[in-house]
Amino acid sequence: MSYRIQLQNFEGPLDLLLFLIRKNEVDIYDIPVAKITGQYMQYLEAIELLDLDNASEYILMAATLIRIKAQLLLPKPVLEDDEEAEDPRQELIQRLLEYQRFKEVASGLGDLESESRDYFKLKNLVVEDEEPLPEDEQWLGKEDVTLYDLMSVFVDVLKRVPPVTEHTVESIPVTIDDQSKYVLDLLDLKESVLFRELLGQIKERIVLIVTFIAILELVRRNRVAVDQTNPFSEIWIRKS
């Protein structure tokens, strides 16, 4: 005999847990965590999590169960007088009960849905009028356009927007060596140059940056020196 297990039959980890609790006929307020965790894991192993939309939620619940199980195994902390240690299962129990409440309501709603599907509204109606409205000027019915409709049109329109942010990026070939040479060549012509003027001639930001690095490099290698008489005053670059 072989069976096929589908976690798709469950709406999520809480649904699966409720099923296991019912199946084992255990008290929801006193869940045998070790047993339920074991079975929960077996289910997870048995199915291919990959097929599930909610794989992460199932795994998260596994982690929660294991944590609770571990907490239950630990010696209970010694507490003052009549203070009672909180049952580590408490939060999970509350979640299960809350979920169960709405699951029952959902099933009631499902019954109503089945029932209502046998009744049909009057839709095939025109209002006879002395002066009928032109075709494109009918009243906007309450269900004609919803916020959702507009949202979906909006998303559609946005997807059609032509990409306007087209930038052509040209690579500017510049190296520190080039700029070192450039600085040194300048200093061959003049004894010293103003830092401001040196950089002022450069248009592209990248060249500016590389030139600055080149100057630092030249200073480090003791090829040039930098002078400044006062704070914020002009900076001079000269051969050292």
Next chain:
Amino acid sequence: MEDAYKKQIVEGLVFASDTPISEQKIAALVEEITPAQVRKVVGQLNEEYTKSKRSFQIARVASGFQIKTRKDLSPWVKKLFKGRIRARLSQAGLESLAIIVFKQPIGRVDIDAIRGVNSGGVIKTLLERNLVSIAGRSAGPGKPILYGTTKEFLNYLGVDEIKDLPKPKEIEEIMGKLDSSEAVADNILDALTAGDELEAEVEVVETEPDNSATSLDDHNDGNGKTE
């Protein structure tokens, strides 16, 4: 205004309105008619319809009156709409609706927390079907969008007011139910060997990915706008 004419106006308005129309609304439109008279007239009309074997009745849904065809005619109407009848809501859809209707306005995160799974796709379907709508924003951090149910939701279920819906039971009642639960008959149940042993073996054969099992609703088709 003669009573007979009042009756015709009420009938005409119920017919012409594209959404359920309340007695208050009718009374506001026709000065000489009171809400109580509207209710009385609707009762008379329904009696006449029954007597003359009309194929419809005036039903009370979503706090108003609406014409609906008789249940016994549904096989024929369904034939008419064949292929265009909207899919039923998925279990996930019903669960989310159950939460939204009794906790509204509620944000997605809170719906997720109660269901234990992500409800984004389901909410989208419910929005698309106009069963829920955006009902404002939370004052909390990030001011997330909150959802609530629509009149169309009550209309869809054929219910007059929210209080006519099945209510969430008190925790104690659920407990009683769980204790006395006959195990759910499912072949899934059989798949586990007599559940007492921890080492119960699960035998699985061909767990092929079954994408089709996820309900149509969630990956919604957005077609047939019929009901």
Next chain:
Amino acid sequence: MEDAYKKQIVEGLVFASDTPISEQKIAALVEEITPAQVRKVVGQLNEEYTKSKRSFQIARVASGFQIKTRKDLSPWVKKLFKGRIRARLSQAGLESLAIIVFKQPIGRVDIDAIRGVNSGGVIKTLLERNLVSIAGRSAGPGKPILYGTTKEFLNYLGVDEIKDLPKPKEIEEIMGKLDSSEAVADNILDALTAGDELEAEVEVVETEPDNSATSLDDHNDGNGKTE
């Protein structure tokens, strides 16, 4: 099938159909009824309606039968629709409206840029129908007029204030597939398997890209028309 029941089916079908329905269509749905019988039955029904002073008749339009409310009731029915927004929007109108709703306040140039076509005429219609209004002037060059939604239209959409409308980013979140990323699942799993000496052995194979990611395209097709 009894004649009386045939009559009820015909009436029910004419009522429930969402478009005018022909006698051929009815005959095709109900084997025991011929097109000629449908016409005869419709005649009988209309006689009954007249006799019992119903507020409607079954009318024949080119494509079939349809329910029509009586002409003398039209003043009341008109009142019912009074105050409603008069508009059957074209696709272009809907697009511009959607942009204004979610990007307000916004100027015409930006609407044009988003739509890729001139929206002047459409905006005029939206203004005329009281869906949008002038919301101010931009501080930018030329101080262009900015548009926003009217109170009435917000009200129609079921939104109290502009700030309650979903922002473009939220719209993408709602409309898109909101799968929690596979990466998250993996991380949790790693933490789980690493730190656990108890007995949990969850095996997870490499996650593949989610095939269920229904793209936005699946909804709302057949738009794409521009003015």
